[in-house]
Amino acid sequence: MSDEKELRYDPAAIETKWQQRWAADPKLYAAEPVSNGKPKYYVLEMLPYPSGQLHMGHVRNYSIGDALARYMWMRGYNVLHPMGWDAFGLPAENAALKNNTPPREWTLSNIAAMKRQMQRIGFSYDWATEVTTCLPEYYRxxxxxxxxxxxxxxxxxxxxxxxxxxxxxxxxxxxxxxxxxxxxxxxxxxxxxxxxxxxxxITAYAQELLDGLDKLEGWPEKVRTMQRNWIGRSEGTEIDFAVENRSEKIRVFTTRVDTIFGATSVQLAPEHPLVTALAQADAGLKVQVSTLIEEQKKARESGDVGAIEKHGVPTGHFAINPYNGELIPIWVANYVLMDYGTGAIMSVPGHDERDFEFAKKYAIPIREVIRPVQNEVGVKLPFVSEDGVLVNSGEYNGLSCAEAQKRLQEVAVRNAFGEATVTFRLKxxxxxxxxxxxxxxxxxxxxxxxxxxxxxxxxxxxxxxxxxxxxxxxxxxxxxxxxxxxxxxxxxxxxxxxxxxxxxxVDSSWYFYRYTDAKNANAPFDSSIAQYWFSIDQYIGGVEHAILHLIYSRFWTKVMRDLGMIKNDEPAQRLFTQGMVIKDGAKMSKSKGNVVSPDDMVARYGADATRMYALFAAPPDRDLDWQEDGVAGISRFLGRVWRLTAKHAPAARAVASEPQNSSKTQEGGALMRKLHQTIAKITHDFEGRWHFNTCVAAIMEFVNELQAADAQLTSGEVPAAVVRELLHNLVLLLAPFAPYLAAELWEELGSQGATLHLSDENPPPGTPILRAPWPKCDPGLAKEDEIEIPVQINGKLVTVVRVAPDADAKAIQAAALADEKVHARIAGKTVVKVIVVPGRAVNLVVK
RNA sequence: GCCGGGAUGGCGGAACUGGCAGACGCAGCGGACUCAAAAUCCGCCGACCCUUGCGGUCAUGGGGGUUCGACCCCCCCUCCCGGCACCA
Structure with a gap:
């Protein structure tokens, strides 16, 4: 090997080599048996539809999960990290129509292609637990x-x-x-x-699905809100209105029974059974009603139900308000929906926007029955707030809205003409x-x-x-x-x-249970195994499933629990929704022609650079703008790491002993400090924040410092044992993000017999980097000798002073007042107040 | 309309608990190496001002407030993204 060649980072060669080695070790990513005694960690990425091609969104999703899985392995957890295929669905049939390929064949060959892509990128899946939903072993x-x-x-x-x-x-x-x-x-x-x-x-679980959201603190607020909206719980009252001269009753649903004395009409949905009955005897009504139905249907189909103009027709019949016996007209209105509530409402134009609009149009009386507490006279109607008291409501006058709702419900129940109800939007x-x-x-x-x-x-x-x-x-x-x-x-x-x-x-509602026992031919899974692994510790996927997959699978988990198969109430303790991958300001799509192929990126820059860029370019929860120059930048960085490590590896390999504190030079100490600060930062980020973009940036900073000290590393000014320590840990820190390069350099540094004095355990010779212990931060080594404290005068930065990191307020104040610039600024003025925040800042208030 | 998230240099982004705004990277500019190029390495890189200095002023969508001190907390507003919506 010539020197020149040796200095060139060749991701294709490295990645091919390790891909082959990893493929030869099927146990590498396998979870250990339940009885292993280690703490378990189940990290899961949403399974893809096998379209045949991974897209960048997949790569981003899986790079996040893969970094986490690798980190947890290094932390000594028993990790379950599976992958599968959501393999049923219409595209396979469309492809069959188009290419005359049977759906099964088309799907399975797509799966093979995507699996190859995943293996090429180096994702750490245990393929022994692979789940393919279109196979009878699963769908049975x-x-x-x-x-x-x-x-x-x-x-x-x-x-x-x-x-x-x-x-x-x-x-x-x-x-x-x-x-x-x-x-x-x-x-x-x-x-x-x-x-x-x-x-x-699923509505049988509506309340539990809603209540459970409060406990899912590890889920994004956004997703919880979306599910709450979707479930759409609404508390209210159902009241029966008798119909004058007829036997039927109209049951209305309202959230504002306190306004019932203001009801000046009853409005029925066009499909309401009573309307059908009345129309039967009234040809004119029948025609008008069918027009309303047609309008509603059209509006619904065009998606702007809320936009159609409100109108309706009077039936000529009257309903009786059960609280005061008042006769009010029965109308049919196009804004009342048959599939929500009871398909009938009491119309209170004084206190509802829509009813108001409708009443204006048809000159239906508008009555004030609620008034703000502080107002002697009425306010402009409609007044829709519940912050008020009842007026014009007989014996209920003066009650607050909340109190009135309670009392009116009690009266309805006692007299058997109504009840308190809960309505859900969820169907x-x-x-x-x-x-x-x-x-x-x-x-x-x-x-x-x-x-x-x-x-x-x-x-x-x-x-x-x-x-x-x-x-x-x-x-x-x-x-x-x-x-x-x-x-x-x-x-x-x-x-x-x-x-x-x-x-x-249905397929994706329970697939993650199957992973725990994927080969079971007698049951969907063994309950005791599922109990060990569940809940999922971290679920990662796109937010587009917030109210599809994520609500169905919560439902399914509750059903399985009630079947006695599992003990957990929720499938996943923590959920992370990554942002979209966009390009030139738009979501990648074929029609926009801005699709970036993962294969291209991997071929040009390597899998490590591609996935590391996916983590570096933005925090994982935000949208990521794909810039190919950025991938090139990561590739350059990985090249620097490769050259730096390759250059100093022989010296590092030559020493076997741990670095002695006494042998540390000034430069070695500074580099060790940076190393330990970097370890602390990345470890901390893995524990919760997941800002992998700043993790990668921290590694870059560390490498920049190493590179700046290259002369000292080469000269021996930094002892070889320290060099070894620095490089070993650099490689370990890199492992979750750039696993191929890390594996290569781990070997280059002589992983066999490696002693990592930073860790509690020493990995035995030949340990793959995946099982090497994650570096531990030594706070003593991470500590700065001196820190800079900004000095402000009246809140404006004037200078910085250097003090010991644990300097107390007194010492910091003294240092600040001793500074020349500070002297000059406060000459002839009075220092009114000095605020010292140890370790942070000094502010002098000067007059 | 209701709910959730967001707005920081030319660009992606950093600033974690209210304490030096712009880490890290990209692009750009200058230099070294080279016959030349690529690769690599070194340096500069928010705006404005002048008295060109280890100088000053302004600056985190806009306006107000709290505070010794605000990208960060509070109030009002604008715009962008996402969800729900004749839901009674």
Missing amino acids: WNQWFFLRMYEKGLVYRKKSKVNWCPECATVLANEQVINGYCWRHEDTLVEQRDLEQWFFR DWGVSRQRYWGTPIPMIHCERDGLVQVPDEQLPVLLPEKIEITQTGGSPLSRVPEFVNVKCPKCGHAAKRETDTMDTF
């Missing part, structure tokens, strides 16, 4: 869970209005509709269709999909026995392999007679299988 347990939930009444079938994406040719869950558009097709409006569908009763999870590439729903339709479960011993219900995929004509499975036709497990007569498949979010 989806079916098993479905049956258990069916038995518990948590799965049901009903006909209802559902979201239909014409592009996907399937039903979508509410969570998959974004502002009226399909989550997969930004330009496709979702239609409403009446279909019979399978639902999971049950519609899981039926009229597509092929998903988990078959394990149910059978029998003419005699109705809905019949597929018996457990017949699971899995296998997805047929040979199938023609089209996007029309309902579920593709319904056109496979061998699949559809089956004998009823109960009566043995001919019956038909359910041909819908499950939403792919």
